Amino acid sequence: MRRVTLPTGLMEIKVDAGPFRLDDLIGFAARANTRRGFLFLSKVLGKHWPVTPRLMHAIHTELAARVPANLPGPVIFIAMAETAIGLGQGVFEAYKTMHPQREALFLHTTRYHVGGMPIIEFEEAHSHAPRQFLHRPGDVGLQHILLSARALVLVDDEASTGNTFLNLSAACRALNPAIEHIHLAAITNFMGREVNEALSGRFGLPVTVGAALSGEYAFTVGQLQQADGAAQRFEAHVDRGASACFGRLGLDRPLNQPAALAGRLSAGIAPSERVLVLGTGEFMHMAFLLGRALEACGTNVVVQSTTRSPILQWGAVGHILKFSDNYGEGVENFVYNVEPGQYEHVFICHETPPNAALQQLAKAVKGRLFHFLSESHCEEIPVR
Numbered sequence: 001m002r003r004v005t006l007p008t009g010l011m012e013i014k015v016d017a018g019p020f021r022l023d024d025l026i027g028f029a030a031r032a033n034t035r036r037g038f039l040f041l042s043k044v045l046g047k048h049w050p051v052t053p054r055l056m057h058a059i060h061t062e063l064a065a066r067v068p069a070n071l072p073g074p075v076i077f078i079a080m081a082e083t084a085i086g087l088g089q090g091v092f093e094a095y096k097t098m099h100p101q102r103e104a105l106f107l108h109t110t111r112y113h114v115g116g117m118p119i120i121e122f123e124e125a126h127s128h129a130p131r132q133f134l135h136r137p138g139d140v141g142l143q144h145i146l147l148s149a150r151a152l153v154l155v156d157d158e159a160s161t162g163n164t165f166l167n168l169s170a171a172c173r174a175l176n177p178a179i180e181h182i183h184l185a186a187i188t189n190f191m192g193r194e195v196n197e198a199l200s201g202r203f204g205l206p207v208t209v210g211a212a213l214s215g216e217y218a219f220t221v222g223q224l225q226q227a228d229g230a231a232q233r234f235e236a237h238v239d240r241g242a243s244a245c246f247g248r249l250g251l252d253r254p255l256n257q258p259a260a261l262a263g264r265l266s267a268g269i270a271p272s273e274r275v276l277v278l279g280t281g282e283f284m285h286m287a288f289l290l291g292r293a294l295e296a297c298g299t300n301v302v303v304q305s306t307t308r309s310p311i312l313q314w315g316a317v318g319h320i321l322k323f324s325d326n327y328g329e330g331v332e333n334f335v336y337n338v339e340p341g342q343y344e345h346v347f348i349c350h351e352t353p354p355n356a357a358l359q360q361l362a363k364a365v366k367g368r369l370f371h372f373l374s375e376s377h378c379e380e381i382p383v384r
Contacts, residue, residue: 006222010222013218032311033225045059047157050303053303074103076106078155080168081109089251114135120133122167145250152183182208225312245374256375263293274301276365278335317337321364327352335361335365
């Protein structure tokens with residue numbers, strides 16, 4: 001049993017024996033959130049902590065290999081915004097590599113509305129920004145997969161209660177009653193044995209779970225802290241610059257690595273220099289793919305992302321950088337564990353059009369801005 005005293009309470013955690021050590025996968029952090037005062041901060045996710053693309057890919061492959069081989073198809077993979085979008089897309093792509101003939105669809109939830117496409121709404125109960133949306137694909141073929149799928153793979157970085165998975169699965173089954181099996185994929189599963197054994201009864205159909213590390217926890221609440229400012233401002237008809245190209249409206253194939261861009265960038269990087277590829281908010285996966293391509297060029301590179309999640313400077317969070325929201329909601333955003341001068345090169349990947357918030361971020365980390373209009377079309381934006 002591990003006991004950790006956080007500024008917000010006492011964490012007690014017990015893990016099962018397995019191939020991964022607790023400290024290799026997570027650190028502990030305290031959240032500025034009155035709903036939940038703790039965070040299992042992943043060291044392999046590529047969100048709040050710098051991670052090599054090689055290690056991220058290994059985790060994607062590990063979780064994809066734990067998806068049951070006999071799932072009825074087609075299969076829908078859904079990644080949870082914002083933290084697990086890159087993880088879910090990586091797991092989907094690893095699964096497609098393992099099973100190229102299987103019909104599968106990737107979607108990720110979002111806190112933005114893209115175009116006029118219909119959305120399903122559900123709640124992430126313990127989140128700082130609880131409203132989540134899932135778009136129906138606009139493409140007829142992708143719609144067919146969604147509506148004819150018989151298995152659902154839900155991906156998040158951690159499972160602690162199962163409530164969000166339950167809420168999302170109910171919304172999906174209301175749209176497609178043919179779903180007959182649900183698989184939950186997470187880096188860490190801390191729901192505990194009793195909760196895991198009761199999942200099928202609770203969901204009303206067979207449920208399997210695949211995680212790199214399992215166990216259970218108890219958190220004794222101490223002094224919870226309120227985050228400053230609004231967590232979420234959703235206006236259905238306001239364009240936030242969220243793209244339809246990278247997973248919100250569905251994908252049935254892996255995205256291509258930006259190899260040509262990586263080749264040009266790596267030509268200006270010395271062997272001893274350190275590189276950070278920084279995703280922004282929900283736009284995470286292209287940062288990982290650029291990191292993979294740079295790694296293939298021999299570059300010393302790590303990947304992580306900005307976030308709207310407010311975390312206290314304690315434990316696994318050693319440094320906090322605040323900046324304006326590049327999606328324009330007026331919600332404060334953060335970069336964790338990145339100090340000025342830590343990297344010789346910082347490449348910021350974004351889907352939103354160039355704006356003052358991105359310029360602020362680029363100046364703070366001395367980075368370069370790369371606007372991805374699609375997987376094959378990227379423009380570098382001058383930092384002024």
